[in-house]
Amino acid sequence: MDPYVNNSLKMFVEYLQIEKNYSQYTIEHYQYDINEFFMFMSEQAIGKIDDVNYSDVRIYLTKLYERQFARKSVARKISSLRSFYKFLVREKMVKENPFALASIPKLEKKLPEFFYEEELEKLFNACETETILGQRNKALLELLYATGMRVSECCQIRLKDLDMYLSTVLVHGKGNKQRYIPFGSYAHDAIAFYIENGRNSLLTKEAPNDYLFLNARGKPLTPRGIRYILNKHIDQSSLNGKIHPHMLRHTFATHLLANGADMRTVQELLGHAFLSSTQVYTHVTNDYLRKSYLAHHPRA
Template identity: 40%
Template sequence: MIDVLIFTRWLIVTWQEKVDLFLGYLSNSRGYSSHTVAGYKGDLSHYATYCQEKDVNPAVPPRGFLRGYLAYMAECGYARRTVARRVAALRAFFRYQSQLTGSENPAEHIHTPKLRRSLPRFLSEEQVEALLQAPDAKTVLGCRDICILEFLYSTGCRVSELVGLDLEDLNLPAGCARVLGKGRRERVVILGERALIALERYLSNGRPKLVQGQSSQRALFLNRFGGRLTDRSVRRLLDKHADTAALDLNVSPHTLRHTFATHLLEHGADLRSVQELLGHANLSTTQVYTHVTKRRLYQEYLAAHPRA
């Protein structure tokens, strides 16, 4: 049943106001990160530009119009992943519009292009060791960076979870920390012995020199000016230390997350346990790591077996 009042209000606001309401819903009600929300905004903007060129109201596309938009993107040579992401944004927007007003969902029957699922890249244990040894432990920033690298590898947390940590999220006596993941789902991550040592050194020797007298600052990881570290800064410091360690590959925070999961499975961890540690809602998301470990096992077989 359509709520006539809500439906009427929705009809009279502009497309941009509709998008802003939708993005606010993603951020406030669904707990999506600012980067995810920005991605949705960009994808909806691309769709709106196409609609403008075709003189079509983007909120009420005629039947078959969305399939035409997909065909247009294919003709332009957009990558399947880009097309799939934009389709997902449209489906989410029109589902929100339909739920809000009770109107028909024009994106209900459009399908996301099938993607070839690439295997996650990860570091060997030797490469991890080289990376962890790269920062200069004698400097304040080096002390902080060692702590960050140890924390990422020990917990497998996302970079957004890392930079969102506050002091009260730590429970050092219990060897764990509380993080806020996707969809604002809270979970506890376990800190290994080396990560705990790095944290204690950072809290006693590094952070006090970075906080610069700002006693109200609760963020765990700080930049050189005493403010909360951003995920972009973490990516930059990883690039820097990967270069120092002479790692001839692109290392991102998510690479360490992949490495965490892969090494756990290689050393006999249960898949369900790895799912819980990563904070995956679905086991199928975690299962990709079993393909990685099987591939590596096959490579080791070929290298070691005399009749391989």
């Protein structure tokens, strides 16, 4: 394939890093989707990025559906390639964007899953605070529920980001956007206890660091590690089913709205760029209120 093709991807990655300030995780997704399309170009004997037309795009989409990709995955690939070619048009590296006319498949709108208060209590009670890892896990669960931060954001929290006097944490969100989130007394007490006890025991002289949450080897917890911890707690509690890390974030937003918080405040706390991202929780809240009504009203 023409070396110019790979060079165009390198330039696009630099654009995402410098101008768009995207996270490395997001950039890797773009690279994966674009490289996958480059493989398709090789299969179709398309040597230059400027040779791709709308007919080629339709063939590519057909192949994706034949491989039974989920609609969400197809939508992401189209979006990645559309952005890539939009950049190439801007840089005058191609004349037109062949993905401009490609329609993104409609996604199924699923309501976010969340915990009811009694379920959450069972999850917290499953923490064994007598052990070092139990102290860490209790602090982790309390902070995730108290702030609604993303798991990726939680992994990046350092001791200097915590203000224990004001009970606030500085969160580094998507696109390096920062926001302060308050947390309550339960999270405060669990974090303070963990820092004074469990965390000191997890630290190693060989690899000292100032990350808040550490694994058993003294290294920073990863999103995969947090997922493992949450699933382990589900197994230890009396709850059924599986948990995904975002459930605590969904629960945070749902409980705030159900108890009267305004949507703009919840949007700020969640770090959503658009209010439409937060509005999905109003549907969850309506369902939450209905179930509470049916469970507690004498003549429901």
